[in-house]
Amino acid sequence: MNIxxxxxxxxxxxxxxSEAKKVFKNDSLFSFDNPLNALxxxxxxxxxxxxxxxxMPGLNGIAxxxxxxxxxxxxxxxxxxxxxxxxIDAYQLHASGYVLKxxxxxxxxxxxxxxxxxxxxxxxxxxxxxxxxxxxIFHKGTPVKFAYQxxxxxxxxxxxxxxxLINLNELNAVLWEEDHKSYLRNxxxxxxxTLKSISCGDVFIKHHNECGIDVSKIDCDAYEYKKxxxxxxxxxxxxxxxxxxxxxxxxxx
Numbered sequence: 594m595n596i597x598x599x600x601x602x603x604x605x606x607x608x609x610x611s612e613a614k615k616v617f618k619n620d621s622l623f624s625f626d627n628p629l630n631a632l633x634x635x636x637x638x639x640x641x642x643x644x645x646x647x648x649m650p651g652l653n654g655i656a657x658x659x660x661x662x663x664x665x666x667x668x669x670x671x672x673x674x675x676x677x678x679x680x681i682d683a684y685q686l687h688a689s690g691y692v693l694k695x696x697x698x699x700x701x702x703x704x705x706x707x708x709x710x711x712x713x714x715x716x717x718x719x720x721x722x723x724x725x726x727x728x729x730i731f732h733k734g735t736p737v738k739f740a741y742q743x744x745x746x747x748x749x750x751x752x753x754x755x756x757x758l759i760n761l762n763e764l765n766a767v768l769w770e771e772d773h774k775s776y777l778r779n780x781x782x783x784x785x786x787t788l789k790s791i792s793c794g795d796v797f798i799k800h801h802n803e804c805g806i807d808v809s810k811i812d813c814d815a816y817e818y819k820k821x822x823x824x825x826x827x828x829x830x831x832x833x834x835x836x837x838x839x840x841x842x843x844x845x846x
Contacts, residue, residue, distance in 0.1 A: 594620040594824050595638050599631045599657065600646035600673060608696055609644060609673060615698035616705060619823055628652040632660055640668045642705065644692065647674040669708045671701075705827060717812065719793045722752055724815040728834040732791045743768070743776075744783040748797075748806070749834055755816070756808040758800065767839050 596617050600606040603626060610624045623638075625631035628649055635643075643661055647654035658670045675694040690704040721731040728749045730737040739745055750767060751759060765774050781804060788794050798805045808816065815833065817825035834840035 594641045596620055596622045597631055597635060597640045597643040597645075597661075597668075598622060598624040599626075599628055599644065599649075599654070601626050601628070601649040602646070605646065605673075605694065605696075612696050612698045612701055613644065616701045617823065628654075628657045632657060632664075635661055635664050635668075639665055642669045642671060642708070644671050644673050644701075647672050671704050708827075718810050720796055720811045722811050722813040722815075724749075724752065724813060724834050725818075725829050726832050727836050728752075728840075732793065737787065737791065739787050740783045741780055744780045744787070746837060747777070747780050748784055749837060750839070751804065751806045752811070752813060752815075753834065753840060754805070756805055758798065758803040758805040761802050761804070764804075 594617065596613060598606065598609050598613060600609055606624055606626050610622065613622060621638075623631070623634050623640075625634065628645075629652060631643075632652070634640075640661065643658070645654035645657055649657075652660075654672055654674070658672075661668050661670070671690050671692055673692045673694065673696060690707060692700045692704055719732070720737070721734075723729045723731070728745070730745070730748065737745075739748075746768065747764065750764065761774055761777060765772065765777055768777070781799065784797055785794065785799065788797050793810070796807055796810045798807060814825050814828055818829055
């Protein structure tokens with residue numbers, strides 16, 4: 594996650610950076626005392642959250658926020674100020690909130706917990722899997738569409754089992770009360786064909802009577818949560834694979 598910190602006063606900027614580091618321990622922080630340099634940086638990297646001092650000479654925080662919005666419309670704007678009389682301007686810019694000076698890690702954390710635009714995890718693997726909220730699978734930012742809707746639920750269960758090979762009898766029992774193993778085999782073929790069509794066939798593992806997924810080839814918010822990834826921790830809002838009755842939040846989550 595990329596965090597932009599802007600304040601023209603050196604001591605105030607130092608405090609902002611110091612307190613922000615307590616909250617964003619594994620994220621990239623870019624600090625500037627010149628708003629024009631901050632704007633230049635925003636054109637080079639996508640900014641997830643921008644903490645902006647309002648009272649700055651030349652290009653003030655409100656004006657800088659407007660320019661940032663032109664570059665990245667979903668940048669979360671948090672104004673840092675000693676005053677609270679800019680509410681209307683902030684509202685018009687759809688700002689996430691205010692941090693009043695003197696800045697503290699607690700006040701930063703409070704605003705981050707209520708971000709207007711959800712911050713996404715960095716994705717590097719073949720597939721991106723979203724478990725928080727409704728379950729979804731993405732390939733290069735586009736949802737993966739199977740021929741059968743139930744195929745997606747099979748894949749979701751395999752994600753939930755975190756790479757463990759699952760017997761088809763267990764899968765059948767989870768998805769239906771009756772015996773539907775013949776239909777289940779059709780779903781497995783659908784998963785194999787769909788993933789192969791997007792060059793992700795090696796994500797799915799199939800043996801004689803078992804199947805699973807190679808977790809090393811997917812990015813998953815729930816997996817990152819269990820690793821303690823700060824971005825994933827902030828993304829979780831209490832819902833896990835919400836559309837599936839069998840999906841139970843583990844003690845780790």
